[in-house]
Amino acid sequence: MEVRSVVLSPGEPYELRLTGRGARGYVWTWQVTGDADAVSVAQAAGPAGAAPPGAAVELSYVVRA
Structure with missing residues:
Protein backbone atom coordinates (compact mmCIF):
# COMPACT_ATOMS: atom_id res chain seq x y z
CA MET A 1 0.00 0.00 0.00
CA GLU A 2 1.31 3.43 -0.93
CA VAL A 3 0.87 6.29 1.53
CA ARG A 4 1.32 9.91 0.48
CA SER A 5 1.82 12.85 2.78
CA VAL A 6 0.79 16.27 1.45
CA VAL A 7 1.49 19.58 3.21
CA LEU A 8 -0.75 22.50 2.14
CA SER A 9 -1.13 26.14 3.10
CA PRO A 10 -4.64 27.35 4.06
CA GLY A 11 -6.87 27.45 0.97
CA GLU A 12 -4.29 25.75 -1.23
CA PRO A 13 -5.67 22.95 -3.46
CA SER A 40 -11.69 18.69 2.51
CA VAL A 41 -11.46 16.01 -0.17
CA ALA A 42 -13.78 15.94 -3.18
CA GLN A 43 -13.83 13.74 -6.25
CA ALA A 44 -13.65 15.89 -9.37
CA ALA A 45 -16.10 15.27 -12.18
CA GLY A 46 -14.95 12.49 -14.48
CA PRO A 47 -14.99 12.44 -18.27
CA ALA A 48 -18.37 12.27 -19.99
CA GLY A 49 -19.49 8.89 -21.26
CA ALA A 50 -19.00 5.41 -19.92
CA ALA A 51 -15.72 3.55 -20.25
CA PRO A 52 -15.76 0.10 -21.84
CA PRO A 53 -16.06 -2.80 -19.38
CA GLY A 54 -12.74 -3.57 -17.70
CA ALA A 55 -11.10 -0.34 -18.90
CA ALA A 56 -8.88 1.76 -16.66
CA VAL A 57 -10.51 5.00 -15.57
CA GLU A 58 -8.54 8.00 -14.29
CA LEU A 59 -10.01 9.46 -11.11
CA SER A 60 -9.19 12.93 -9.89
CA TYR A 61 -9.52 14.14 -6.30
CA VAL A 62 -9.08 17.71 -5.06
CA VAL A 63 -7.66 18.09 -1.55
CA ARG A 64 -8.02 21.57 -0.06
CA ALA A 65 -6.61 22.91 3.19
Whole structure:
Protein backbone atom coordinates (compact mmCIF):
# COMPACT_ATOMS: atom_id res chain seq x y z
CA MET A 1 0.00 0.00 0.00
CA GLU A 2 1.31 3.43 -0.93
CA VAL A 3 0.87 6.29 1.53
CA ARG A 4 1.32 9.91 0.48
CA SER A 5 1.82 12.85 2.78
CA VAL A 6 0.79 16.27 1.45
CA VAL A 7 1.49 19.58 3.21
CA LEU A 8 -0.75 22.50 2.14
CA SER A 9 -1.13 26.14 3.10
CA PRO A 10 -4.64 27.35 4.06
CA GLY A 11 -6.87 27.45 0.97
CA GLU A 12 -4.29 25.75 -1.23
CA PRO A 13 -5.67 22.95 -3.46
CA TYR A 14 -3.84 19.77 -4.43
CA GLU A 15 -5.09 17.62 -7.30
CA LEU A 16 -4.44 13.91 -6.98
CA ARG A 17 -4.95 11.74 -10.08
CA LEU A 18 -5.23 7.99 -9.72
CA THR A 19 -5.91 5.29 -12.27
CA GLY A 20 -8.86 3.25 -11.09
CA ARG A 21 -10.14 -0.19 -11.95
CA GLY A 22 -13.72 0.39 -10.80
CA ALA A 23 -15.19 -1.87 -13.47
CA ARG A 24 -13.09 -4.72 -12.05
CA GLY A 25 -14.15 -4.11 -8.47
CA TYR A 26 -11.06 -2.18 -7.31
CA VAL A 27 -11.54 1.33 -5.92
CA TRP A 28 -9.37 3.94 -4.19
CA THR A 29 -10.14 5.12 -0.69
CA TRP A 30 -8.81 8.11 1.21
CA GLN A 31 -8.46 9.00 4.85
CA VAL A 32 -7.87 12.35 6.55
CA THR A 33 -5.88 12.11 9.76
CA GLY A 34 -5.74 14.94 12.27
CA ASP A 35 -8.30 17.75 12.24
CA ALA A 36 -10.95 16.66 9.72
CA ASP A 37 -12.45 20.19 9.73
CA ALA A 38 -9.17 21.61 8.36
CA VAL A 39 -9.14 19.53 5.17
CA SER A 40 -11.69 18.69 2.51
CA VAL A 41 -11.46 16.01 -0.17
CA ALA A 42 -13.78 15.94 -3.18
CA GLN A 43 -13.83 13.74 -6.25
CA ALA A 44 -13.65 15.89 -9.37
CA ALA A 45 -16.10 15.27 -12.18
CA GLY A 46 -14.95 12.49 -14.48
CA PRO A 47 -14.99 12.44 -18.27
CA ALA A 48 -18.37 12.27 -19.99
CA GLY A 49 -19.49 8.89 -21.26
CA ALA A 50 -19.00 5.41 -19.92
CA ALA A 51 -15.72 3.55 -20.25
CA PRO A 52 -15.76 0.10 -21.84
CA PRO A 53 -16.06 -2.80 -19.38
CA GLY A 54 -12.74 -3.57 -17.70
CA ALA A 55 -11.10 -0.34 -18.90
CA ALA A 56 -8.88 1.76 -16.66
CA VAL A 57 -10.51 5.00 -15.57
CA GLU A 58 -8.54 8.00 -14.29
CA LEU A 59 -10.01 9.46 -11.11
CA SER A 60 -9.19 12.93 -9.89
CA TYR A 61 -9.52 14.14 -6.30
CA VAL A 62 -9.08 17.71 -5.06
CA VAL A 63 -7.66 18.09 -1.55
CA ARG A 64 -8.02 21.57 -0.06
CA ALA A 65 -6.61 22.91 3.19
